[in-house]
Amino acid sequence: MTPEELSAAISACLSQAVAAGEIAVEVPDTVRVERPKSREHGDWSTNIALQLGKKASMAPRDFAAMLVRRLSEVEGIGGVEIAGPGFLNITLDTAAAGELARTIVEAGDHFGHNQALTGHVVNMEFVSANPTGPLHIGHTRWAALGDAIARVLRASGAQVTSEYYINDAGNQMNVFARSVYNRMHGLPVPEGGYPGEYIKELADIVLAQAPELAEQDEETALPKLRELAYTAQLADIKSTLADFGVNFDVFFSESALHDGGAVADAVARLREQGHIFDLEGAVWLRTTDFGDDKDRVLIRANGEPTYFAADAAYYLSKKDRGFSEKIYLLGADHHGYVNRLKAIAACAGDDKEANIEVLIGQLISVNGAKLSKRAGNIIELRDLINWIGADALRYSLARYPADSPIALDPEQLKKNTNDNPVFYVQYAHARSFGASANAQAKGVTRESFDASLLTDPSENELLAVLGQFPSVVAGAAQSREPHRIARYLEQVAGAYHSWYAATRVTPLGDGPVEEVHHTRLWLNDATTQVLANGLSLLGVSAPERM
RNA sequence: GCCUCUGUAGCUCAGUGGAUAGAGCGUCUGCCUCCGGAGCAGAAGGCCGAAGGUUCGAUUCCUUUCAGGGGCACCA
Known part of the structure; x- marks a missing residue:
């Protein structure tokens, strides 16, 4: 019996009691069941009687007593006790609890999938680093976390499209091109230009493709140089992301918005909606009507659209493409954008609470220094991957909530590789995988299964933890917090290691293979499955040996 | 000044309107003649930043306050 099934059973009892006229209260959609910290409080507990007692004008303990009578009749429930002010402590029959092992193995890769967000059509935009330099550590957090959220x-x-917005328009691209040009000719970095070593590499790539650029003056060379350098840089970004296990569904070009007339069109549409005004030669969007602290310019007095205008056009594109929820994952340095992005949504006639969601991730600091490609002291994502591996990096980023600031010391991270929790989880997977193979070599099989034999306390604990996976996934999805998966997996690994130390899947020595060994193989393999499914949600591999 | 995030064990960080607040690292004690010891069992270590409020119950929600990070462009 899974916690969900137990929860449903309690709801059913409540509904029956209402129908029978024993209580008069609105039955909530779901009843929360929790794993009590102490085993003395049963396998699962619920505080539903405390919550509903008052609403039903009953003493919580009387309400609880009513529920106990009905719950005790439910198949699979071994006992129900009232504790304290009205907690219900529920103990499952061993067999009902153990049945879960078979449920998981039979569900396979699908175990953990749930319907919490069925019907949601979601656009998730993240990373969106400027194509003027390589991805660096500042981009890695949302790359890891964003991809994990999409998977969850x-x-x-949910139906999810992950998207990378390429800021390939505006003056920065010219500055970028001039930086490459200057480097090519041994000139100093231009004012506000990019100094990093990668500029030299780009210059070499560009020259290899178009040697004639070396002979041309800046004005002649720039358009083609710009195109080639941009293409090379974007290709580098894409390949780094691929090595990190992050594959976007869509790469969306900002300049395409300008060239295709989408920006002008967006301004016209917003004007129709009545949120535009003209002042001092510029065109403004009245974002203050929707919570922004100042109005924003869309078209400058000189006729050029702002970056914000492209943002508006981009939002409308997402809306036109049918996404009911647009999620933006931004760094804390963009926190000032939240209100104006939401104002765009509202100006476009959307609900700024339901149709747009802006998540702010705190920045990662490295050795206390801020990183900037302009400053040239970047730590590239590719280097980090090579140093500590994509798995360890993704896991260590995915195990913290986005709003907690984390300070990474690359040297420390590299040194502490063996202390990284990812190894604890991956090791549990490898160990259970190996244990299964060994057991089967000794004649243990999954041909028979008797759930009532899983009586060891460590088995009760492991089963309880495994059973929580679907609700953990659903919770992670609803709260956009994949770190819950990581923390949960650490719990699973811990429960597995304890179980492994307490029981045996393979008989001791030359002992006979008994029914209990066959049954434990199911539980072992169920654990392997949950660990694999969970790691997959984080984009981390589940090795069969380490 | 305004907005926002954070403050929990020596360190890095989880966590919840409920029963005794957790993990890893570090420290200390045990456990390899048998399925992977990259592991297990146990010990020590806490004014959940501070003060009010809501509640039967607050570390959790609200207000204030202190401390730290980030942000406040007709840049992109």
């Missing part, structure tokens, strides 16, 4: 949302039934 999909597992919860």
Whole structure:
């Protein structure tokens, strides 16, 4: 019996009691069941009687007593006790609890999938680093976390498109091109230009493709140089992301918005909506009507559209493409954008609470220094991957909530590789995988299964932890917090290691293979499955040996 | 000044309107003649930044306050 099934059973009892006229209260959609810290409080507990007692004008303990009578009749429930002010402590029959092992193995890769977000059509935009330099550590957090969120949302039934917005328009591209040009000719970095070593590499790549650029003056060379350098840089970004296990569904070009007339069109549409005004030659969007602290310019007095205008056009594109929820994952340095992005949504006639969601991730600091490609002291994502591996990096970024600031010391991270929790989890997977193979070599099989034999306390604990996976996934999806998966996996690994130390899947020595060994193989393999499914949601590999 | 995030064990950080607040690292004690010891069992270590409020119950929600990070462009 899974916690969900137990929860449903309690709801059913409540509904029956209402129907029978024993209580008069609105039955909540779901009843929360929790794993009590102490085993003395049963396998699962609920505080539903405390919550509903008052609403039903009953003493919580009387309400609880009513529920106990009905719950005790439910198949699979071994006992129900009232504790304290009205907690219900529920103990499952061993067999009902153990049945979960078979449920998981049979569900396979699908175990953990749920319907919490079925029907949601979501656009998730993240990373969106400027194509003027390589991805660096500042981009890695959302790359890891954003991709994990996309996976978790999909597992919860949402239809998700992940998107990378390429800021390939505006003056920065010219500065970028001039930086490459200057480097090519041994000139100093231009004012406000990019100094990093990668500029030299780009210059070499560009020259290899178009040697004639070396002979041309800046004005002649720039357009083609710009195009080639941009293409090379974007290709580098894409390949780094791929090595990190992050594959976007869509790469969306900002300049395409300008060239295709989408920006002008967006301004016209917003004007129709009545949120535009003209002042001192510029065109403004009245974002203050929707919570922004100042109005924003869309078209400058000189006729050029602002970056914000492209943002508006981009939002409308997402809306036109049918996404009911647009999620933006931004760094804390963009926190000032939240209100104006939401104002765009509202100006476009959307609900700024339901149709747009802006998540702010705190920045990662490295040795206390801020990183900037302009300053040239970047730590590249590719280097980090090479140093500590994509798995360890993704996991260590995914195990913290986005709003907690983390300070990474690359040297420390590299040194502490063996202390990284990812190894604890991956090791549990490898160990359970190996244990299964060994057991089967000794004649243990999954041909028979008797759930009532899983009586060891460590088995009760492991089963309880495994059973929580679907609700953990659903919770992670709804809260956009994939770190819950990581923390949960650490719990699973811990429960597995304890179980492994307490029981045996393979008989001791030359002992006979008994029914209990066959049954434990199911539990072992169920654990392997949950660990693999969970790691997959984080984009981390589940090795069969280490 | 305004907005926002953070403050929990020596360190890095989880966590919840409920029963005894957790993990890893570090420290200390045990456990390899047998399925992977990259592991297990146990010990020590806490004014959940501070003060008010809501509640039967607050570390959790609200207000104030102190401390730290980040942000406040007709840049992109």
